[in-house]
Every structure is written in C-alpha cells, then in structure tokens.
Amino acid sequence: MENPDEVLFEENARLAMAGKPMIAKLGAFATDSGGHIPNLEIAYQTFGEFDGSNAILICHALTGTSNVPGWWDRLAGPGKPIDTGKYFVIGNNLLGGCQGSTGPSSLAPDGRIWGSRFPILTVEDQVRAQELLLHSLKIDGLHAVIGCSTGGFHALRWAQQHPIPVAKVAVTASGPRQNALQLALNEAGRQAIMRDPKWQGGDYPSDDPPKNGLAIARMIGHIAYLSGQALEQKFGRNPQGSSAGLSFDPEFAVESYLNYQGDKFNERFDANSYLHLTRSANFFDLQSLEGAGSEFIFISFASDTLYPPKLSEELMRMAISAGCKAEIAIIDQPYGHDSFLLDGEGQGSAIRAFIST
Amino acid sequence: MENPDEVLFEENARLAMAGKPMIAKLGAFATDSGGHIPNLEIAYQTFGEFDGSNAILICHALTGTSNVPGWWDRLAGPGKPIDTGKYFVIGNNLLGGCQGSTGPSSLAPDGRIWGSRFPILTVEDQVRAQELLLHSLKIDGLHAVIGCSTGGFHALRWAQQHPIPVAKVAVTASGPRQNALQLALNEAGRQAIMRDPKWQGGDYPSDDPPKNGLAIARMIGHIAYLSGQALEQKFGRNPQGSSAGLSFDPEFAVESYLNYQGDKFNERFDANSYLHLTRSANFFDLQSLEGAGSEFIFISFASDTLYPPKLSEELMRMAISAGCKAEIAIIDQPYGHDSFLLDGEGQGSAIRAFIST
CATH class of the missing domain: 3.40.50.1820 (Alpha/Beta hydrolase fold, catalytic domain)
Structure with missing residues (x-):
C-alpha cells in the first residue's frame, strides 16, 4: 500500500x-x-x-x-x-x-x-x-x-x-x-503585546486580538527599520495633511505614518506570531x-x-x-x-x- | 491693603x-x-x-x-x-x-x-x-x-x-x-499610553493609572537615550542573572533592564504628564x-x-x-x-x- x-x-x-x-x-x-x-x-x-x-x-x-x-x-x-x-x-x-x-x-x-x-x-x-x-x-x-x-x-x-x-x-x-539594540527593540515590542490586557496570557480569541499592543510593536519596528537618517529624509517635521493644531492628535506626517502602519499591520499579522518570530531570532547566535x-x-x-x-x-x-x-x-x-x-x-x-x- | x-x-x-x-x-x-x-x-x-x-x-x-x-x-x-x-x-x-x-x-x-x-x-x-x-x-x-x-x-x-x-x-x-526620529519615538510612547485601556481618555483615577502604557513609553525612551552603541557596550547579548531558557521571560540583561526601568518609572511619573511634556517639546521649532x-x-x-x-x-x-x-x-x-x-x-x-x- x-x-x-x-x-x-x-x-x-x-x-x-x-x-x-x-x-x-x-x-x-x-x-x-x-x-x-x-x-x-x-x-x-x-x-x-x-x-x-x-x-x-x-x-x-x-x-x-x-x-x-x-x-x-x-x-x-x-x-x-x-x-x-x-x-x-x-x-x-x-x-x-x-x-x-x-x-x-x-x-x-x-x-x-x-x-x-x-x-x-x-x-x-x-x-x-x-x-x-x-x-x-x-x-x-x-x-x-x-x-x-x-x-x-x-x-x-x-x-x-x-x-x-x-x-x-x-x-x-x-x-x-542580533545586538543589544535589536534585542531591546524586540523586547519593547513584545512587552507592548504582552502588557495589552487583550493578550490574555496568549489565549485571546481570534476575533478580539491585542490589536493595540501589536500596533505599538509595529510602530517601534518601523522607527528602527527606517532609522534616524531615513526618517528625516522621508518626513522631517512635515505636517500631515490637515493640521490638528495644539493637540495629541497626529500633527506631523511621521505620526500619521506610524499610526497607519501600526493599525494596518493588524490586518495581516498575528500578535503571538510576532512574539514567536522575534524570539527565535533573538536566540540565534552564530x-x-x-x-x-x-x-x-x-x-x-x-x-x-x-x-x-x-x-x-x-x-x-x-x-x-x-x-x-x-x-x-x-x-x-x-x-x-x-x-x-x-x-x-x-x-x-x-x-x-x-x-x- | x-x-x-x-x-x-x-x-x-x-x-x-x-x-x-x-x-x-x-x-x-x-x-x-x-x-x-x-x-x-x-x-x-x-x-x-x-x-x-x-x-x-x-x-x-x-x-x-x-x-x-x-x-x-x-x-x-x-x-x-x-x-x-x-x-x-x-x-x-x-x-x-x-x-x-x-x-x-x-x-x-x-x-x-x-x-x-x-x-x-x-x-x-x-x-x-x-x-x-x-x-x-x-x-x-x-x-x-x-x-x-x-x-x-x-x-x-x-x-x-x-x-x-x-x-x-x-x-x-x-x-x-526635534527631528523626525524624536517625533516618532515620542509618538510611539504616547500611543502606548493612549492605547492602554486604563488611560480612559485621560481621566483615569490616580490609584489605577495606565501603568503598562507608561512603562512601554519609558522602555522606548531608554532605548533612544542609550542608542545602539551604548546599549552594545553596556549590555551586548549578556544573559541576565538566572536563565529563563527558551521562553518569553527576560533572558538577556537588556530585557531585564528595560522592564525594570519601565516599571520603576511608574513610581515617580504620571502618564498624562508624559503626554504633555513630550507634546510641548514636539511643537518647539526655533x-x-x-x-x-x-x-x-x-x-x-x-x-x-x-x-x-x-x-x-x-x-x-x-x-x-x-x-x-x-x-x-x-x-x-x-x-x-x-x-x-x-x-x-x-x-x-x-x-x-x-x-x-
């Protein structure tokens, strides 16, 4: 057979x-x-x-x-x-x-x-x-x-x-x-996820995941991916389209970019996978x-x-x-x-x- | 008089x-x-x-x-x-x-x-x-x-x-x-606070503040304050004292450091003040x-x-x-x-x- x-x-x-x-x-x-x-x-x-x-x-x-x-x-x-x-x-x-x-x-x-x-x-x-x-x-x-x-x-x-x-x-x-900076950035991102009460120790329902924690992790990631030089060239202090004036709402283009990227990431990624894939990378040491x-x-x-x-x-x-x-x-x-x-x-x-x- | x-x-x-x-x-x-x-x-x-x-x-x-x-x-x-x-x-x-x-x-x-x-x-x-x-x-x-x-x-x-x-x-x-990097780091920190459900739109009780959001904001801050070079010299990939093995618990010294700094910050700082003091700095432009x-x-x-x-x-x-x-x-x-x-x-x-x- x-x-x-x-x-x-x-x-x-x-x-x-x-x-x-x-x-x-x-x-x-x-x-x-x-x-x-x-x-x-x-x-x-x-x-x-x-x-x-x-x-x-x-x-x-x-x-x-x-x-x-x-x-x-x-x-x-x-x-x-x-x-x-x-x-x-x-x-x-x-x-x-x-x-x-x-x-x-x-x-x-x-x-x-x-x-x-x-x-x-x-x-x-x-x-x-x-x-x-x-x-x-x-x-x-x-x-x-x-x-x-x-x-x-x-x-x-x-x-x-x-x-x-x-x-x-x-x-x-x-x-x-990974060096200390990468370990640190990954840890801050993972903590944003694991400290989100919706993470529930990792056992969240698929229709109510820790979206905010994952969004923060992604924002931290995007800052690191671009680095200071590229952030400056791409955004500088450019305002976003419509001014929010003196408020906590996004006023600068870089702020809008980060929030957009963080929220959009939730459409295609799982918070626990973020934890696991960063963690396996942390442990690698050639x-x-x-x-x-x-x-x-x-x-x-x-x-x-x-x-x-x-x-x-x-x-x-x-x-x-x-x-x-x-x-x-x-x-x-x-x-x-x-x-x-x-x-x-x-x-x-x-x-x-x-x-x- | x-x-x-x-x-x-x-x-x-x-x-x-x-x-x-x-x-x-x-x-x-x-x-x-x-x-x-x-x-x-x-x-x-x-x-x-x-x-x-x-x-x-x-x-x-x-x-x-x-x-x-x-x-x-x-x-x-x-x-x-x-x-x-x-x-x-x-x-x-x-x-x-x-x-x-x-x-x-x-x-x-x-x-x-x-x-x-x-x-x-x-x-x-x-x-x-x-x-x-x-x-x-x-x-x-x-x-x-x-x-x-x-x-x-x-x-x-x-x-x-x-x-x-x-x-x-x-x-x-x-x-x-502030340049784009600083605006970005501040925004990620503020979002960690404002997306913490305990922030409650800014009207949290003094005995139940958004501690996790503020801790994440502080972790992001500490990564930036030290920068890659100083993080590497201070921590590298040094393990923390007792190994947690393959887990999400802090395994590297830099991870313990960030969590400690983030949590300790809550003892002396208010989340809304973090929002306000970063925001006034963001708007300054000489x-x-x-x-x-x-x-x-x-x-x-x-x-x-x-x-x-x-x-x-x-x-x-x-x-x-x-x-x-x-x-x-x-x-x-x-x-x-x-x-x-x-x-x-x-x-x-x-x-x-x-x-x-």
Whole structure:
C-alpha cells in the first residue's frame, strides 16, 4: 500500500509547479524546546520551472510570506535579479508564522487555537521545517538560499545543516546574531503585546486580538527599520495633511505614518506570531561557519543602523576562516534597514551576478 | 491693603533661601492653546545664597525635578561645575509636570483631577511660568540659564523672551527642534499610553493609572537615550542573572533592564504628564536667535544619536547670525544621549568655565 503522505507530497509538488499558494502537510515535528507539533504544515509557493538543479529557497524577514514576488518585487520575478524565468524559486512561510504555516494562531489537535501552548521556536527548528518542505517537493539540492534581515539567520543555518546541500548562500541586511539594540527593540515590542490586557496570557480569541499592543510593536519596528537618517529624509517635521493644531492628535506626517502602519499591520499579522518570530531570532547566535560547504555573499546597506555593515564584515571573516569562497557588498542606499526591500539595483545586481556564476 | 499674593511671594522667597522644596502660588495663567489655569503652582528649590547677580535657572529634561543636585549630581552642588557655594541655583518643575508643579494630575478648581481637561502646553507657556516664578522670588536678572535635552528648548526661549534679562545661556544635548526620529519615538510612547485601556481618555483615577502604557513609553525612551552603541557596550547579548531558557521571560540583561526601568518609572511619573511634556517639546521649532541678548555655549556628545552634534552646530550658526558671542563643545563620551546625565568632566568643565567668565 502506498504511503498516503507520499501521494500528498506528489500532489503538492505538482500543483506547486503551477505557482499556486500551497500547504505542505509534513507530519509530526519536535521542537528544540521540547514541544511536539503533531501536524506540521508549511505554506509555500513556487515560481518558475524546476530543471533539477535550479532551485532557490527564499527565507523571508520577520513578517514575510511565501509570495516572494509580492513582498520582494524589486528582486524576484521574470527577468528580475532572482529571475523566475531561469530559476525555480521557492517561497515559504516560516514555522511560527501566521500566513499559512503552523503557528500559534493555528488549530492544535484538540481543535482549539494553540495560543499560549505553542512551543517556543529556534531558527534551527524553522530551518528543519524548511528541509521537510523540500523533501516533500523531492528537492535534494539547492542552487541557492537567499535570506534577508532575520531571514539571513535561516540562510546561514542552511549553509551548515547538511541534509540538503546548498551551493550558494546570499545574506542581505543581516548578521551573525542580533545586538543589544535589536534585542531591546524586540523586547519593547513584545512587552507592548504582552502588557495589552487583550493578550490574555496568549489565549485571546481570534476575533478580539491585542490589536493595540501589536500596533505599538509595529510602530517601534518601523522607527528602527527606517532609522534616524531615513526618517528625516522621508518626513522631517512635515505636517500631515490637515493640521490638528495644539493637540495629541497626529500633527506631523511621521505620526500619521506610524499610526497607519501600526493599525494596518493588524490586518495581516498575528500578535503571538510576532512574539514567536522575534524570539527565535533573538536566540540565534552564530559563532562560526565551520563546516559550511557553500559559497557566500554578504550584502549590507551603509544607512542600516539595525544591521550595520560591520556585521557583514564579521560574517565575511567567519566564511574565510571556514575556508569558504565569499564576497561582500556594502551598498549606499539612504533607506536604513528598509533598503533591502527597496533597493533593486545595487542589491539586485550583486545577487544576480552571485547566483548566475 | 497689601496684596495677599505679594505677601505669599515674600514668604516663598524667604523659605526657598533655606533650600527647602517649595511651591510658588502664581495665580491665574492663560496658555497659548487658549486654556485657563486659575491657580498656577510651580515647584521649586534653590541652592546657595542669592547675592543679587548670581542666580542660575536650571531647565530640566523630560522627567526632571526641582531637586537639581538630585538628578544632576555630576554637575550641580557645592564645589561642582554649577557651584552652589558660588551661585544661587534655582531648580523648578515644569508646568505640566507631576513633581509639584501644576499638571494634568493636579486638582482643578472643581476639586477633581484635571485629566483630559488639562490644556495642551507650549515651551513658551512653560517659560512664562518660570518667569512668574522668578518674579515671585524678586529676581529681575539671571546670570545664566542652563538647559539639558528638551530643557535646552526652554533655555533657548529664555534667551529671546526678555522680561528678565539673561547674561549666559548653556544648552547641552539639545537642538533647535526635534527631528523626525524624536517625533516618532515620542509618538510611539504616547500611543502606548493612549492605547492602554486604563488611560480612559485621560481621566483615569490616580490609584489605577495606565501603568503598562507608561512603562512601554519609558522602555522606548531608554532605548533612544542609550542608542545602539551604548546599549552594545553596556549590555551586548549578556544573559541576565538566572536563565529563563527558551521562553518569553527576560533572558538577556537588556530585557531585564528595560522592564525594570519601565516599571520603576511608574513610581515617580504620571502618564498624562508624559503626554504633555513630550507634546510641548514636539511643537518647539526655533528658526533663529534674532533678538537674543545672551552669550551662548552649545554642548553635544559625539555618541548622542538623539540630539547629534550637528544640531549644536546649527544653533551655533544661529547665534552667530544673531550677533551673539557663542561657543561650542563636542564631547566624546560613549553613553549616547544619557551622556548629559553621566558626564561630569567634559561637560562640567565646559559649563564651569562658561558661567565663571
């Protein structure tokens, strides 16, 4: 009798070739924290045709999705630097996320939302879940893994976790670990969520989540993503459209922007996923690239105060110490950390050249 | 018949000489926003002996008090750079504050807390309240005004608001206005307060305030005060004492620090005052020092990303354009914006020399 999961995997793989949003059902999963997920699901989408040796896995930043050309439109698509006319590009949603993959807002086996019962995750957990996804797609080697921001952590782990070999690893706007500023910003955001009475210890109903806490967390994030220089260039002290005069209502454009971004974020993101995805990133701490078998490129942006260029330089030293071929690109864009989303040219040409050689 | 207020002012002045925390009752006050405070009170403390020409007014940062040697112990006290053995040093709590002066947590004439009814303030309002305080103390000229951080805004206004002439103005860790980053950080902090359900539109009972919102606002503040470089030097990824393992509990020292600072802040500060004092600072926007009759010193710290040295350079250009004598000092301390509280040496010797010449 044929394994029913195998059939499902074949079916997944077939439909994925058509570019549709898919869910891979990957069975039981044990987390590093001792948690047990009996029914792991990972959302994915593929773009382009698989030729046996052209698969590229994309590792998204904190709040990304499997729809890579959607959130990374400067980089991925037909004819773009990550050319879906040439490569078989696999987008996926991280384990712990809320955009199709199993996460704290998913239903546990008892039919109730996981909520506070969802296990704390590590970056390594999330990479193992990605490996299971690739196994289900019958992909036993990757041309490249490309990770941006905290997705860079996953890409770095791919270079060292060997069940599926990876020829090239591109890490952009990231580093070997988070520094004190990033830990601090994440903690302030998590506390905004966990101190919102609607969080209810993590067991809030899906129709009454801690929206205000999540909005504050997102505002803190956006301040950090842009950084002082980019905030100043984009907003300065510009007033918002209609003056509220002397009041606490938004009077400056930057105030309107933050409130808008914070509230809008609630439409697409879950507060508990925010806790889990920031927390797994906090714990990641790469000390060496010994054992890595990939070729690397590390890309930074000069204006990124969250993941400054010196972190790419540290990764470069690690790669060289590990005997890996590696290159570095520091790109002069004024958008702070957000440059990795906005810069198609400098970052794009560096990635295009790196993966095509 | 003698004016009863005059008697009260004389009494205030006499007791203040003894160094005690005092409240000046200053009568009716109209705010720039059209508000009416029938019974303005300003908390103050004086240190040293008044000799007719040695009065120095100190303008505190966001959360300071009238007890200047308390919060600025590296700078003010007997034998210190602002030498209370030589000068008559006047500390005061800003209008809108919560440490003795009339603010939103004070009782309105109807015997209820002002709360949401408290008028929005400007820096100019707060300076006029300080002028009334000095009139009540029979001080008709100041040797110096010294302001730090947002207190620098008040010091700058003193140089241009002329009822009481000021010989010297020292502005440290400040600038001519807040930039987009500062506006953004303040807005995120205010939203954390105003989105806390316990805020209740500003009319919370004094024994059940929006503690969580205020704690988050303070965490955001502390991240900005230290900045990335100082956070990294102070905390890095150091673990806190006892490991919580893989959980959302504080695991890194910087996380414990932020939670401690946020919660502790509730013991001494009122959420509505936080809204008002940040808001008056947001609206301040100095375009020129024309009409100023003071000599200036502008002090910045190289590691201060909140009020970077280029803002002191802008103030320097304004002072020179206005025909004022002015000097600038950029001090190399690693504590970010907090340097103005922590640096007694560089800042201290600059201020000591400036006010003694």
